[in-house]
Amino acid sequence: MLSAVMEDYLKAIYTLSEETGERVSTSQLAEYLDVTPPTVTSMTAKLAERGLVEREKYEGALLTADGEVVALEVIRHHRLLESFLADRLDYDWSEVHDEADRLEHHVSDRLVRRIADALDQPGVDPHGDPIPNADLELPADATTTRLDAATPGDRVVVRRIRHRTDEELRYLADAGLRPGAAIEITDVAPFGMVTVAGAAGEQSLPAEVAHLIEVVPAAEATPA
Ligand SMILES: [Zn+2]
Known part of the structure; x- marks a missing residue:
């Protein structure tokens, strides 16, 4: 164990x-x-x-290969739990991470299978992170750009939000930056802030926060 x-x-x-x-x-x-x-x-x-x-x-x-199997299992648990909490238990998108971080170590394979079945084998979690399937294979990832590497004038759609805490997620949720949100990059200061305009108005993000956000060009985004 x-x-x-x-x-x-x-x-x-x-x-x-x-x-x-x-x-x-x-x-x-x-x-x-x-x-x-x-x-x-x-x-x-x-x-x-x-x-x-x-x-x-x-x-x-x-x-090692064995270590990767364990990591992918835990990641599968984490992302399915986040999906289940958001989809079925009405948790907000920004409050599922810490809960999943605790539960991911304690769920049985059987419960994880049931959750995946109940949600019809989801391919991504509420943050846009791909969910490994039962064979621990990851679905093919879309080619994305990190927001801190965007160019002013770009129109993009948020695809995936890398995160470590609910605090980061809450900050981004308040800024209207959720997967599926359409934004325009209005300014990128050298080595610094990225300013974006979206439904929640104009927001300036520190580079390290912008780096957590993966985007695709609006023209290539499939409607969520
Ligand atoms: Zn998470």
């Missing part, structure tokens, strides 16, 4: 290496999980002993 903390490490390594395609350093993991580097070192050593993580001194950690 793996602890919830071990599962969180595997999920974090998966998420960080998915974004960059590279090994995940101890300091990156420490920052992401909000723990100290020595804590990360001792936990990744335990995961390596179990054959779930491969460590290279000074180069960071990667998941």
